[in-house]
Amino acid sequence: MENYEVLEELHNVEAEIEDVQEQIRALIERQERLYERKSELNSILEACKESENEANNASSSTVENWDGPFEWDSEAADLRLNIFGISSYRANQKEIINAILSGRDVLVIMAAGGGKSLCYQLPAVLRNGIALVVSPLLSLIQDQVMGLTALGIPAYMLTSTTSKENEKFIYKALEKGEGELKILYVTPEKISKSKRFMSKLEKCHHAGRLSLISIDEAHCCSQWGHDFRPDYKNLGILKTQFPNVPMIALTATATQRVQNDLVEMLHIRRCIKFVSTVNRPNLFYMVKEKSSVSKVVVDEIAEFIQESYPNRESGIVYCFSRKECELVAKELRERGISAGHYHADMDVNDREKVHMRWSSNRLQVIVGTVSFGMGINKPDVRFVIHHSLSKSMETYYQESGRAGRDGLPSECLLYFRPGDVPRQSSMVFYENSGLQNLYDIVRFCQSKRQCRRSAFFRHFAEPLQECNGMCDICAFSSEVKEVDVSRHAKLMVSLLQDIQASDQRSTMLQLVEKMKTKQKEIGCLVVNGTKRATCGGADLKGQIKRRRVQSLALGSVAMVGS
Numbered sequence: 001m002e003n004y005e006v007l008e009e010l011h012n013v014e015a016e017i018e019d020v021q022e023q024i025r026a027l028i029e030r031q032e033r034l035y036e037r038k039s040e041l042n043s044i045l046e047a048c049k050e051s052e053n054e055a056n057n058a059s060s061s062t063v064e065n066w067d068g069p070f071e072w073d074s075e076a077a078d079l080r081l082n083i084f085g086i087s088s089y090r091a092n093q094k095e096i097i098n099a100i101l102s103g104r105d106v107l108v109i110m111a112a113g114g115g116k117s118l119c120y121q122l123p124a125v126l127r128n129g130i131a132l133v134v135s136p137l138l139s140l141i142q143d144q145v146m147g148l149t150a151l152g153i154p155a156y157m158l159t160s161t162t163s164k165e166n167e168k169f170i171y172k173a174l175e176k177g178e179g180e181l182k183i184l185y186v187t188p189e190k191i192s193k194s195k196r197f198m199s200k201l202e203k204c205h206h207a208g209r210l211s212l213i214s215i216d217e218a219h220c221c222s223q224w225g226h227d228f229r230p231d232y233k234n235l236g237i238l239k240t241q242f243p244n245v246p247m248i249a250l251t252a253t254a255t256q257r258v259q260n261d262l263v264e265m266l267h268i269r270r271c272i273k274f275v276s277t278v279n280r281p282n283l284f285y286m287v288k289e290k291s292s293v294s295k296v297v298v299d300e301i302a303e304f305i306q307e308s309y310p311n312r313e314s315g316i317v318y319c320f321s322r323k324e325c326e327l328v329a330k331e332l333r334e335r336g337i338s339a340g341h342y343h344a345d346m347d348v349n350d351r352e353k354v355h356m357r358w359s360s361n362r363l364q365v366i367v368g369t370v371s372f373g374m375g376i377n378k379p380d381v382r383f384v385i386h387h388s389l390s391k392s393m394e395t396y397y398q399e400s401g402r403a404g405r406d407g408l409p410s411e412c413l414l415y416f417r418p419g420d421v422p423r424q425s426s427m428v429f430y431e432n433s434g435l436q437n438l439y440d441i442v443r444f445c446q447s448k449r450q451c452r453r454s455a456f457f458r459h460f461a462e463p464l465q466e467c468n469g470m471c472d473i474c475a476f477s478s479e480v481k482e483v484d485v486s487r488h489a490k491l492m493v494s495l496l497q498d499i500q501a502s503d504q505r506s507t508m509l510q511l512v513e514k515m516k517t518k519q520k521e522i523g524c525l526v527v528n529g530t531k532r533a534t535c536g537g538a539d540l541k542g543q544i545k546r547r548r549v550q551s552l553a554l555g556s557v558a559m560v561g562s
């Protein structure tokens with residue numbers, strides 16, 4: 001081949017590469033627009049399904065004035081003030097209570113700390129008979145029973161920890177109406193596994209003494225929710241067996257899909273729905289870049305706590321793994337912060353001890369995995385720090401929402417680094433929409449422009465509200481410099497495709513090394529257009545591989561780009 005021929009072909013190839021790059025750029029832009037449109041369409045679809053459901057259930061769309069007046073108004077007000085010690089209702093509480101007392105089934109979506117408990121506890125006290133409350137966690141139940149007992153309300157629980165004596169008392173109260181019992185808490189397992197309990201409940205109902213049924217943390221019914229509990233699936237039996245007993249289902253968060261799902265599963269299609277805003281105006285949301293050096297991350301967290309909370313105000317630090325959680329707690333202690341770890345691998349007594357020490361302010365910080373979750377009722381948690389990102393927007397909303405339940409200003413700080421994405425993606429890979437949910441929160445973390453609060457509104461399909469400078473984006477919106485990293489991204493994708501085509505495996509760090517070598521090799525950044533791996537084939541293995549490649553690409557592109 002002559003020199004001039006080589007040069008000519010080189011020019012042609014370069015021109016073609018430029019052409020391909022242009023096309024890729026256009027395609028990526030189009031893909032971005034399509035993603036946005038897809039999410040808009042999904043929201044519209046959910047809204048359509050919702051209005052269809054409402055049209056089918058004519059009664060739930062009937063506008064009724066749940067504000068009153070009702071015949072029980074003064075008795076309810078008296079109980080609220082003199083038994084519960086609450087001077088006025090919060091948003092929706094009165095309406096929910098009235099709907100329940102009118103005998104209707106009710107679905108309540110109310111943010112953490114909004115005051116859901118009063119919505120079923122007050123009607124339970126006001127109505128004759130016994131109210132059944134299904135709640136997912138022993139600790140949650142214990143807290144509630146303790147609180148009610150302190151108010152002088154006869155509340156009991158029937159769980160594995162109930163003494164024989166109390167069990168006898170409860171069964172007598174259910175069967176014969178003897179003794180004073182107003183509110184009975186059980187876990188969902190009791191409903192699905194104890195025939196004896198169900199038969200006593202049947203007798204109670206038969207005698208007209210079952211006043212209402214409350215399903216707490218109702219999102220656990222839906223496998224689309226963030227805390228699915230298989231035993232919640234069987235709770236539909238309650239409405240089937242006791243159709244005329246009003247049921248109230250309560251949760252802090254439920255997307256439209258979860259709401260539809262749980263209404264179906266609990267057989268309360270004609271329920272009245274009360275949806276309060278997801279907005280927690282007292283929470284300040286911020287995302288910080290996480291160093292790849294773990295010591296630096298702990299240094300920063302310790303500094304944040306010591307500087308912002310010198311009076312040992314309470315906080316939570318969420319970690320990804322049990323090991324990490326023990327290590328971070330130890331390192332915080334070494335930096336002078338009183339911290340204890342909490343995870344599912346610990347002995348129940350040790351776990352309970354840490355929880356109690358933290359609840360009574362003897363421990364400032366609890367460093368936990370996701371298992372430190374539902375049932376945390378501490379109202380004065382001033383900060384929730386995520387040492388690693390959560391697996392979805394919903395989970396993050398729930399976990400960060402444990403801050404500031406007393407309504408006072410509190411902070412939610414999330415440490416994000418792209419390198420944390422693959423370890424989360426391997427955990428959520430087999431969950432319904434697991435990767436999709438993970439990528440939503442990755443977008444939340446990587447966003448340099450969108451108000452954090454508005455991201456929650458969009459996620460829960462709620463109209464936007466003012467943030468009032470209560471997130472890092474709105475408070476410190478500095479100049480965002482745009483850098484075009486598409487060439488890096490293309491190179492990375494081509495590397496991943498090569499790896500996939502040759503059936504190799506690679507960690508994130510190996511990938512970064514490969515990327516650096518490749519960049520050195522070629523001296524400039526071009527896409528290897530000729531070595532395209534075939535991603536076709538509808539078999540599961542192929543799909544799984546493709547999704548792995550996508551998930552790696554998402555983390556590593558950002559890593560190299562940053």
Ligand SMILES: Nc1ncnc2c1ncn2[C@@H]1O[C@H](COP(=O)(O)OP(=O)(O)OP(=O)(O)O)[C@@H](O)[C@H]1O
Nearest residue numbers: 086088089090110111112113114115116117118252
């Ligand atoms: N109307 C009210 N006025 C003042 N305080 C209230 C009112 N209603 C409830 N509270 C208080 O607010 C706090 C939170 O209430 P509650 O525990 O019922 O919240 P929740 O909605 O169940 O939250 P979570 O989902 O986090 O469990 C409690 O201390 C409760 O006594």
